[in-house]
Amino acid sequence: MATAAATTAIALLTTAGALTAPAKATAATSAPAAACGEGSYQAEAVLNGNTWTARRGSTTxxxxxxxxxxxxxAVNSLTAGRTTKERVVVxxxxxxxxxxxxxxxxxxxxDVCGTINVTGSGSGxxxxxxxxxxxxxxxxxxNVTGTPLYGVFxxxxxxxxxxxxxxxxxxxxGIRIDNRGDTSQWTRNVRIDNVYVSGASSHAVETYGVDGITIGTVTARNVGESGLLLNQTINATVTKVDAENAGTGTGYAAFRMANRNGRVGSGYPTNIRVGEVIARGGGRGVFCVSESGGATIDRVTISNTGNNSVLIENCYNVNLAAxxxxxxxxxxxxxxxxxxxxxxxxITIQNLTVTNSAIRESPCGENTSFPNNRLINSSQSIC
Known part of the structure; x- marks a missing residue:
């Protein structure tokens, strides 16, 4: 992905007729990401007063x-049949x-430099x-506000x-990425750098039928269901899920895996790798269900969930708090x-400090282990 992005950036800079935003007076010595609207582009949509104008070069x-x-x-004005990316700035x-x-x-x-406010209702x-x-x-x-069905679909x-x-x-x-139009084909090679979602009535981010996804940080605040929900997704790397009051009053979780998530062929090799899950309040903290697995979660900080802090139900090869x-x-x-x-x-549940809670296994699973957990005013009932 990085190589493709770099190639695209070079292509944009060398495309004949590409437009360039005015340079700032002082350039930063090193910037992790360009500010919105900076760099070359092929078309733009600009608001002046109450009037929008879309241009491709000198053509309105x-x-x-x-x-x-x-x-x-502006999008429709880009080169027909192109095989390299062209850019629109709003x-x-x-x-x-x-x-x-x-x-x-x-x-x-x-590149949207402004806010899209969604009003009214819709369907589908x-x-x-x-x-x-x-x-x-x-x-x-x-940036999206208001009442969309989906922010990104x-x-x-x-x-x-x-x-x-x-x-x-x-x-x-918030964001839904799936393959449900043709389930014989995976959606492939997805990258999400940083997403913040508050107030959604459903999930902040949901995938279904994705092979190959890299996610930086998902921050979810007061969403109705999950912070990050992975369904039937394989080869996923997530740096952080940070959720507060995700799925309050429900069985959803800050981080949920469902519907054979992590199943590769008929097995569950480790292919879902999560750096950190933070869950404060809400429904559950971490929830693995319906023949999912192949997952390692390195660090968890879970507090005061209304439902299970962690629920592992019919899952295979899961390592929590590695x-x-x-x-x-x-x-x-x-x-x-x-x-x-x-x-x-x-299933391995390890390296946890458990305070004012409990660890309970019922029924007994196969090859489950609970090493190096410290219990403070907490009970444990395992096989």
Missing amino acids: VYTGTDLRSAVQA RGSGTMSAGSRISLPSYTTL DQAPIYSRGTRDVEVQHL MRNVQNVILGQIDMRLSRGL QSGSVTGGGEIRLAARSEFPNNRD
């Missing part, structure tokens, strides 16, 4: 008052309906940022990058099983 492709129409016109904030979408075709980079898979059956799509910056895609994403919502699901962790208050750490799936197998 839209003038009017509608954010969505302006951005879509400068300004505006409103669009929850029943509409900005659709990104293949080889498109979008509408989202301010939408892409389906595409490849090489990138969203560098995005991507289906059956390849080579996707989501950079700095901020969603302060009052409804909906490095360190703490569970304070809230519900117990529970290993459980439903009769319709094979029992837990190869």
Whole structure:
């Protein structure tokens, strides 16, 4: 991905007719990521007063008052049939309906320097940022408020990058990336750098049917369901999930794996790697269910969850707190099983300081272990 991104950046800088934003007076000696709107681009949508203008070079492709129409016109003005990314920069904030979408075709980079406020209601898979059956799509910056069905919706895609994403919502699901249009094909090669979601009525980030995803940080605040939910996803690396009040009053979790997540072929080699999960309040802290596994979570800090701090149910090859962790208050750490799936197998719960809680295994799993846990005012019932 890094090589592809670098190649794209070079291509953008050398593309004939590419536009360049004005340089700042003082350049930073080293910046981890470009500020929104900096660098070369092929088209832009700019708000001046109440009027949006979309341009490709010297050609104006839209003038009017509608954010969505302006951005879509700028996107549609990019080179037809292109095989390298071209970039659209949006400068300004505006409103669009929850029943509409900005659709990104293949080889498109979008940088939104402003806020998209979503109003009203809609149905289906509408989202301010939408892409389906595409490849090489990138969203560098995005701020969304309001009531979307989804903030970002991507289906059956390849080579996707989501950079700095901020969603302060009052409804909906933050980011959904899946393969549910054609489940015979995985969605592949996804990168999410940093996403903040508050107020969603569903999950902050959800995947289904993804092979190969790298996630930096997911920060979830007061979302109705999970902070990060991985369904039937393999080869995933996550640096951090930081959730506060995710799934309050529900069985959802700060970090949830479900629907054979981590299952490669018929086995569960370690392929889901999570650096850190932080869960404060909410429903559960970590939840693995429905024949998922192949997961190592290095560090956990879980406190005062309303439901189980940790629930491992019909999962295989899960290593919780491989490095360190703490569970304070809230519900117990529970290993459980439903009769319709094979029992837990190869589960390790270790290196935890458990305070005012409990560890309980029922029924007994196969090859479960609980080494190096320190219990403070907490009970343990294991096999």
